[in-house]
Amino acid sequence: MLRKTLFVLAIASALAACGKESKDPGKGTGKDAKEQASASVNLLVSPEDVLTIQSNALASGPVITGSVQPERNADLRAEVSAVVIQVLKENGEAVKRGDVLVRLDETSIRDSLNSAEEASRASSQVLEQSERMFQRMKTLRASGMTSTQALEDAEIRRNNAQSDLSAAKSRAAQARQQLQRTLVRAPFDGIVSERKVSNGDTAQIGKELIRVIDPTSMRLEGLVSADKIGVVKVGQPVLFRINGYPGQDFAGKVRRVDPAANAVTRQVAVLVDFNDREQPRVAGLYAEGRIEAATVSALMIPDSALVKAGDQTYTWKIKDKALQKAVLRIGARDVRTGQWEVQSGLASGDTVLRTPGSTFKDGQKVELTASKATPAAAVASSSTAVAGKGN
Incomplete structure (x- = not known):
């Protein structure tokens, strides 16, 4: 009887152990299952979430920085x-x-003007009297009825009166001019x-x-590094952007290059005229651009599509409906558009994510959708879909 009971207990223990193992495998391999589920999640992306790498014109020339200033001020x-x-x-x-624009106090200046005009009138009367006396003395001298000395004295008085009148008129004119200057x-x-x-x-x-200032006379007063000034010529096109006008490109031409560099900064001043009347109406705005000494064709990628990790720069490329990490070698930055030159790592026609996230994995499946969906919503939806398929 005891042997039969032990046999039954052994069978029950074995069955219990088997049931526990069949019930607990999720606990022992939960981490692996989670990683497998994460790797199997399809990333839903819409056409707005991706971009195609293409060759664009890259202005090759020195960078110019400065500010917008009015020519007439x-x-x-x-x-x-x-x-x-x-x-x-x-x-x-x-x-x-x-x-x-401005009115200044004219009281003292008007008093000076009145005094100068009164002195001018008095001097005019004295001159008239002196002139008559001089003419009379000339007549008397011609008839021998007066001396030469008396004639000369009359002439001197006439000349002095004439000088006094000229001085009084000059003071009056100066006072009138000062009176006008009280109105700016x-x-x-x-x-x-x-x-x-x-x-x-x-x-x-x-x-x-x-x-x-005259807001219709704006121009770019920029600076170029002295070691790059050798390629800058009058008439070269300039493309630049201005703070306060995001996404708007401005075009101009080099009008003048200063013949001397700044002794402290070793930069050369360059004056750029706007090509059209589409110019800012605010002076003093910062501007940055590039003088197109030459233009080359290069693969360009926006800054939003780049991911930087230490010294490495990469992007997420979509190939065969899966994410592929593409390590890039980046060249010059186009200050007009903010895009970067791709020297290696991508080819023309490659499709990359426009704004990649930080949780993507190499080899993760991608599913293109027709409608716009945010990455977070896409991942959540795809997780639900995967769970549904598993059931």
């Missing part, structure tokens, strides 16, 4: 010492040539870029009052 300064009575224009306001006017059509005084300020001669 005027720093209006005080030409007389006076108190600022009124500032009629604010920053950003449009002005026409001849518009009054716009020298050309433009906008006020900087107001530097307020009502009540004391303006000494030479003090900056207001700045006016």
